[in-house]
Amino acid sequence: MEATASAAAASVFDHLEQAPEDPILGITVAYNKDPHPGKVNLGVGAYRTEEGKPLILNVVRRAEERLLADRSKNKEYLPITGLADFNKRSAMLILGSDSPAVVEKRLVTAQCLSGTGSLRVGAEFLARHYGVKLVFLPTPTWGNHFKVFMNAGLAVKTYRYYDNKTRGLDYEGMLEDIGAAPSGSVILLHACAHNPTGVDPTPQQWEGIRQAIRNRGHLPFFDSAYQGFASGSLDKDALAVRTFVADGGECFIAQSFAKNMGLYGERVGALSIVSKSSGVATRVESQLKLVIRPMYSNPPIHGASIVALVLGDGDLFSEWTVELKGMADRIISMRHKLYDALRARGTPGDWTHILKQIGMFSFTGLNKEQVQFMTREYRIYMTLDGRISMAGLSLKTVPLLADAIHAAVTGAKA
Ligand code: PGU
Numbered sequence: 001m002e003a004t005a006s007a008a009a010a011s012v013f014d015h016l017e018q019a020p021e022d023p024i025l026g027i028t029v030a031y032n033k034d035p036h037p038g039k040v041n042l043g044v045g046a047y048r049t050e051e052g053k054p055l056i057l058n059v060v061r062r063a064e065e066r067l068l069a070d071r072s073k074n075k076e077y078l079p080i081t082g083l084a085d086f087n088k089r090s091a092m093l094i095l096g097s098d099s100p101a102v103v104e105k106r107l108v109t110a111q112c113l114s115g116t117g118s119l120r121v122g123a124e125f126l127a128r129h130y131g132v133k134l135v136f137l138p139t140p141t142w143g144n145h146f147k148v149f150m151n152a153g154l155a156v157k158t159y160r161y162y163d164n165k166t167r168g169l170d171y172e173g174m175l176e177d178i179g180a181a182p183s184g185s186v187i188l189l190h191a192c193a194h195n196p197t198g199v200d201p202t203p204q205q206w207e208g209i210r211q212a213i214r215n216r217g218h219l220p221f222f223d224s225a226y227q228g229f230a231s232g233s234l235d236k237d238a239l240a241v242r243t244f245v246a247d248g249g250e251c252f253i254a255q256s257f258a259k260n261m262g263l264y265g266e267r268v269g270a271l272s273i274v275s276k277s278s279g280v281a282t283r284v285e286s287q288l289k290l291v292i293r294p295m296y297s298n299p300p301i302h303g304a305s306i307v308a309l310v311l312g313d314g315d316l317f318s319e320w321t322v323e324l325k326g327m328a329d330r331i332i333s334m335r336h337k338l339y340d341a342l343r344a345r346g347t348p349g350d351w352t353h354i355l356k357q358i359g360m361f362s363f364t365g366l367n368k369e370q371v372q373f374m375t376r377e378y379r380i381y382m383t384l385d386g387r388i389s390m391a392g393l394s395l396k397t398v399p400l401l402a403d404a405i406h407a408a409v410t411g412a413k414a
Contacts, residue, residue, distance in 0.1 A: 023143050024383055031381040039379040040397045045195065045360045046264060047327050047391040055327070057262050059320045063309040073305070078298045080289040082111020082270075086304040089311035090255055090270040094191075094224055094238050101245050105278040108285040110271050110292065111299045114264075115225045115256025116144065118271040122221060122252045123152035124291050125273070130219070132184035136177070138162070140385065142195045145188060145223070154186070162197045167353040167365070169199050171208070178212045187213055191224035191253070192237040193359025196387040200230065200358050206240045210247065220244055221252040228260040230358045232328035234321065250274055257307050259360065260324055266303030327391070331360060334393045338362070341402035347409055362388045370408035378404035 021029055027043025040052075049055050067073055081087065087109035092102060101107045112118040127133060135149045138161030149156050159181070160173030178187060189209070194200055201209060213220050222244075227237045244251050250273075257268040273288070275281040292298070310316045335355050342351045354362050366374070366386035374380045380401055382388050393401065406412070 027381050027383060030375075034379060034381075036379050038400070040381065040392070040400065042380060042382040042388045042390075042392045042401070045259065045389050045391065047259065047262060047360075048394065050330070050394045050396075052392075052394055052397070055262055057320065057323045059310050059316045059323060060261060060263065060306055062319075063306045063316060066309060067302075067305055075301060078111070078301050078304075080292050080298050081109070081285065082299045083301065083304040083308055085312065086111050086268075086308040087270060089308055090257075091272050093234065093311060094227060094241055094253055094255055094272070095245055095274075096235070096238065096242055099242070099245055100248065101274045106276065106281050107272050107274045108281050108288060109273075110285075110288055111304050112254075112269050112271050112292075113296070113299060114258050114267040114269040115223065115254055116148065116269075117267065117299075118254035118256070118269040119145070119148050119221075119223060120152060121288070121292060121295070122254055122271050122273070123149045123154060124295070125288055126186060126219075126221075126252075127153040128291065129287060130186070132182065132186065132219075134182060135186040135188055135221070136181055137188045138174075138190065138194070140196060141188070141190070142223075142225075149188075157181070157185075159187070161194070162199060162363075164365075167199075167356075167363075169201055169205065171201065171205055175208060175212045178209070178218065179216060181216065181218065183217045184219065185216075186219045186221050186252075188221050188223060189240065191222045191227065191241050192230040192239075193226035193361075195225070195359070196361050196383070196385060197363045198353075198357025198359050198361050199363075201240070203239060203243075206243050210243055213244075214247065214249055219250060219252070221254070223254050225254075225256040226259055226359050227255070228321075228324040229328055229331070229360055232325040234260075234324070245274055248276070250276060257303070261307060261310065261320070263303050263306065266306070267300065268303035268307050331390045334390045334398065335362070337395065337398045338390075338393065338402060341398050342405060345402055345406045347402070347406045349409060360389055360391045362390055364388055364405070366405065366408060373408050374404040377407065380404050 031041040091109045112121050134155045136157050136159045137145050139158045146156055159177035160170045163170040222241050228234045230237045253272040255270045258264045273284050310320050339351055339354045364386045368384045371384050
């Protein structure tokens, strides 16, 4: 019979090869498959409590209770660019409420699907409307940056950022590469808490980077996924972005509320495009809608409603800053515990970078073979570039990690 014959025939997808797992999210897949009770996931950048559990912030629960009780709320479609209140408050959070761009209405903000979606919408907009289809990413950077920009149709190159020898910023190299990039290139910058290195420029260096970028007429594109996680202060962590916006020039900003409000799975973020005049901003907004509409029509309502409430209510906002500082402080205390544990074991090497690095991660300097050894022998799951999510560590798991690093570095057997 014809139906049987076609069912028996080769699949139209027979030519597909098995794709590898994602280098970051695939670590969680491997972790979940491991039946061992003592396993530790330090792969994904997601905050865990001292008990190793995901954390829902108290302010988020309070905001959700209010939303639930408020019978005037509905689940209608949002506008294409999302919840207006959320957009306004998100922009003010990163730019400051007295920002010239806000006051002069020179910006447009669109609620997008967390940080990744905001980057992608920005990249699609650039691919369609910006003359120089070339973006420069730092070396190293969050791995997904490459795919986000390439899939949108931009060419991707890199600039020097991290110096393996000093375990610090290659400031001279960075300025040289920015200076040599074709005029008008898009320069992707991590707003704070650089992922994966944990190395950020100083305020003076940011000023130098700003000048180098503006001198060449480049377009800065900030990825702000960790506001509040670097210093514990939302304002301090916005310094780089504000330095650029203060000069009146243009820039793109992708914001994520995944980490700083613990809203990972709610996918809440925003893309802001700062223009030179309110007239341009209005036209940018009209075109931005044409980019978004065929992609996902309009963004989800729940997470953005939570963020809008927290940002808009003085009481919730101040509780949020306390909870955020609590998360940042616990990560810093984990840095000290891990450093002390390595010192106590006499682990060869200078581990002060664990103390110095900023944000959720430690870029340990461990190589792929050492990481594979640690996963195999100690069930420590982490990315192959030697990055550890300090936010996933606890007092209980520090000794195991220190033992694993010690064994990996000294070549000892588990
Ligand atoms: N930008 C940077 C620099 C990031 O580190 C991340 C998340 C994002 C954007 C995207 O975050 P959203 O969840 O889309 O808001 N990086 C984490 C989370 C896992 C992942 O790779 O998406 C990480 O572990 O690097």
